[in-house]
Amino acid sequence: MSSPAFNIRRYGPSSNVDQHAFAQWVVPLRGELAFELEGRGARLDRLQGAFVAPMAGHAQAAGEDDRFLIVDCPAALFDDDTLDRLRRQPVLALPAPVRAMAQRVGATARPQMDAATVQRELPTLLQAFSLSGSATRLQAVCARVERSPGEAWPVERMAAAVGVSASRLHALFREAFALSPQAWLSASRLRWARARLADSDNAIADIAQHAGYSEQSALTRALRREWGMTPAEYRRRHRPL
Template identity: 35%
Template sequence: MAALPAQPDLSLRTYEGDEGTDRHAWAQLVLPVRGSLTLDIAGREGRFDVARAAYVPAGAWHTTIGDRPNRSLVLDVATADIPDGIADRLGTAAFVPLAPTAAALVDYMRLLVEDQAQSPEHLARWVPLLLDALGRERARPLSRLQATLAAVEDALGRPWTATLMATHANLSISRLHELFRAELGTTPRAWLAERRLARVREWLVRTDRPIAAIATDAGYGDQSALTRAMRDAMDTTPAAYRRQQREAASKIP
């Protein structure tokens, strides 16, 4: 097995197909921020998505399968850095439903990593908070929104509306809005707009795809609609954002 990391390490990863079986000397938390994955941890197999985290104990054989679009925050951390009792609880559960505090922490760090604003100081503060939230906070039951959120994430280019989401979740419009407010602190429309912009930012930075194609695949009618959305939300344009992020990345040793 590889040596322990000198300090916790966080990265955004995409899994494609059967990644094979692996094990390592550190513990690992897999926190999906898009789509879903199948993970076999020492013979315990489960499918998990943005509503749950997976915990791989140090030394455990595990196999990751990405059979649909996905993206996850992956935290590598020495078991010694996990407070007493929390590692045991996470290891026993393997797949841990995210309570609201943990979900908010994951989303916060996702934004920092996507915008390349993450720093060792951020990570040093974030890891203890996340572990405490996962290990000590009472998790909420799996939401009726879970499958619908995953479906929207997998097909952002579809003309999603609150009505279509409610139909997918087998809910009334009013009940859909209640669940979004209670569990995500937002509305279906605002959540969809945020997820589309997050996907656009990812594609602008990580691919060379034409902006018009990115706009269409992310659910905007055309490039002009995407440009208006980015100006309103971020006071920038797609081309300017891509250029700024790549210039910033080029300066990182």
Template identity: 35%
Template structure:
């Protein structure tokens, strides 16, 4: 895409599964939108928005009267800094503060009356991204990036904390405050997300995928996926391929 697309949208009571090569932000105006973003469930409603990073699979549905601001943003740093976008991978839902809500109210009123110029939309986007970036701790981004880069081997919380320049106890507090989970839980979730992506997109054996994503063996990955998703890795792969076939024939 060549630029930012911002518009008011309403959704039907149905589930649509898809992904796209640009970032998308969905902000509430009226009603609620249920979403699943790479197996993370949540709801966009009063006080909560979602940042869907480029390439992430997501499904959504809404009930009753609803209206949302939807911003489609190119992946270039000029629109959303890469480092900031990365912090939303795995943690897409965010709390809307008073400053951010003011920007939402302004844009909803303007979009309801008229088409905005490219300059006005770009100015709004800059203010909005700035309001979001103030709510994302750079040390969390560093920790998550370190986890992704080293997920195939055994890494401890002390090593992750050292990469961020904080103590293990401070790292734990940052994760709890920002993401609502411990660093260990985030690492386990990240490894499982990577396994899902490899199952869906490659023909690697399940044992190889387990090794590449830091699981001790195939059985460990199977146990983790059963606990999280209620299915085995083999079933997940079959379901993912069926979903791709269904989208292709739709």
């Protein structure tokens, strides 16, 4: 492809593995996406997106009401260091400016954005995930939390992983994500639990424990507050046919 493109898409309950020669960002607008990239699974939602490097195999599944901003981008727009970093760590904590940009674009109700919109909004993505982006230094610790959300993650541990004080970590998270570190941790735990509810037969109490909740009722409260349903209801709705 010769120029970037912004598209609003929906996905069905399954897809074949796809590959393409251009880079691509996946930014959820509504709902969530079960995403597989080069054999690695992830669950994407409004706080977490993904970067698909050129020729990386990927597949996805979503509900019919879920919507996503898909940004196709020529690989030539990236310097080698940025492209390599995104290739190695493709699941991305979405900075607040990126989430706001996605909502602006999604509010237009057009499936494909015109060239003027692309030219105006693309710099937000390029800057957010550049080496100097406000969230770049936090991506590694966010990825560690995402892999093991059930572990104990006091702010001091997260701060040590970044190499800053606890107070500085709070400031960095607020600047990058408009969230506190503990709010990000809570979202990661709920995301992990949702994935296990959808793709396993594990007991709900076991899922809650391994996600880091003190008891099943804590998971139930969190899921009902954020998604309007109990764990059992979520499992029935999202279990593959």
